[in-house]
Amino acid sequence: MxxxxxxxxxxxxxxxxxxxxxxxxxxxxxxxxxxxxxxxxxxxxxxxxxxxxxxxxxxxxxxxxxxxxxxxxxxxxxxxxxxxxxxxxxxxxxxxxxxxxxxxxxxxxxxxxxxxxxxxxxxxxxxxxxxxxxxxPQSRGWQVYADFFLAAGHSRIAVAAQPSVYWATGTRILRDHLTPRGGSIVELDANALTPTALCDELADSGASALLLLVGHPDPAVPIVRAVRGDERLAKIMIGAPAGQPEFTEWATSLGDDAAAIPFLRYLPExxxxxxxxxxxxxxxxxxxxxxxxxxxxxxxxxxxxxxxxxxxxxxxxxxxxxxxxxxxxxxxxxxxxRVPGISVWQWARTPIQVVDRDPAEPACFRVLHVG
Missing domain, CATH: 3.40.50.2300 (Response regulator)
Structure with a gap:
């Protein structure tokens, strides 16, 4: 130490x-x-x-x-x-x-x-x-996020990810938390697949949700547009745990497609x-x-x-x-x-919410789940 x-x-x-x-x-x-x-x-x-x-x-x-x-x-x-x-x-x-x-x-x-x-x-x-x-810490926030998806009925979840320690760690946290609870993760390489090819893989995967573990605006925006425009994927829930939909640039880039994409934010009620x-x-x-x-x-x-x-x-x-x-x-x-497994001094009671933009009013947020 x-x-x-x-x-x-x-x-x-x-x-x-x-x-x-x-x-x-x-x-x-x-x-x-x-x-x-x-x-x-x-x-x-x-x-x-x-x-x-x-x-x-x-x-x-x-x-x-x-x-x-x-x-x-x-x-x-x-x-x-x-x-x-x-x-x-x-x-x-x-x-x-x-x-x-x-x-x-x-x-x-x-x-x-x-x-x-x-x-x-x-x-x-x-x-x-x-x-x-x-x-x-990511382990706490992303477990709260996984619990929300399980409660919403999504047990088979696809992740579109780019190479990064952050994204890889997030994928592991999700898998480790979901698997003992009957869930599973399907990994899609967002660098190797075009948005259209990613939609094809997603349609064949049996997943009911897609999580974006990718950068913004590219490839996040093209992926969202492709999924939203694919009739085969009309019932797929899209999520972005890292919080991209929090910012106005997301809403400006995607318009109506920006809504109903749950993300993590760290605010209390x-x-x-x-x-x-x-x-x-x-x-x-x-x-x-x-x-x-x-x-x-x-x-x-x-x-x-x-x-x-x-x-x-x-x-x-x-x-x-x-x-x-x-x-x-x-x-x-x-x-x-000191929090077990965390190497730094930690605020242990940081508030956590799962939130999305309201489809009826995309400038407003809906609190979907509290961790």
């Missing part, structure tokens, strides 16, 4: 006139730029509120933003740069494979990292004291009083309803600001404080603990 200590680049930043947090966000392709924009909007709102309240012990809080573009190497380089710049901690990242690289590098450098949105269970190969996470206020402000800033990712961004900075207020800006003290965090966030009380 890697334990916080002052060496390994954990320099103090007390002498600086500002307190800096390094923000890792995907803002350009092939990253999910809209998710990155929501994540950053939440972080920026929280930083502004911290500064309006006097900053960190009278010193302004500042985000130093780096675009990861869903590229693990860019993320690793950004972590190195931000460590040299003297940031007190790292925050953010949406893509799981990128966050895993960032977490591993942060652990090696002795730089506290609060991961906002990435869900891979194994963010680091070995248990670490330097990394904490707000989003639920009711936001906290803080969450309701943040929701109103983010709607104005984004000119649309904020996604759950925006609330993750806000909560990330809220937690780090609380830690920096109480512990100062020493990196080792920040990392050592994860088990003592007790912060009211937009989606509930945030506390970190």
């Amino acid at each position: 890697t334990t916080p200590s002052s060496p390994r680049g954990a320099e103090r930043t007390d002498g600086a006139s500002v307190v800096r947090i390094g923000a890792l966000v995907p803002l350009t392709r092939p990253g999910w730029a809209e998710a990155g924009q929501h994540l950053l909007a939440g972080m920026e709102l929280a930083v502004g509120e911290v500064n309006d309240a006097g900053g960190i012990a009278g010193r302004p809080l500042e985000l130093v933003v780096r675009d990861t573009a869903a590229d693990p190497q860019k993320a690793a380089d950004a972590v190195d740069e931000l460590a040299r710049l003297g940031v007190a901690a790292l925050a953010g990242e949406y893509h799981s494979v990128v966050a895993r690289t960032a977490a591993t590098r942060a652990d090696a450098l002795g730089l506290p990292f609060l991961c906002s949105s990435a869900v891979l269970d194994a963010l680091t190969e070995q248990p670490t004291e330097w990394v904490a996470r707000l989003s639920p 009711h936001l906290t009083a803080l969450g309701a206020r943040v929701d109103e402000t983010l709607r104005e800033r984004l000119a649309q309803a904020p996604s759950f990712v925006a609330f993750e961004g806000y909560d990330t900075v809220a937690v780090l600001a609380d830690v920096l207020h109480s512990q100062g800006v020493d990196r080792a003290r920040t990392a050592a404080s994860w088990p003592r965090v007790d912060v009211e966030g937009t989606r509930g009380r945030i506390r970190f603990s």
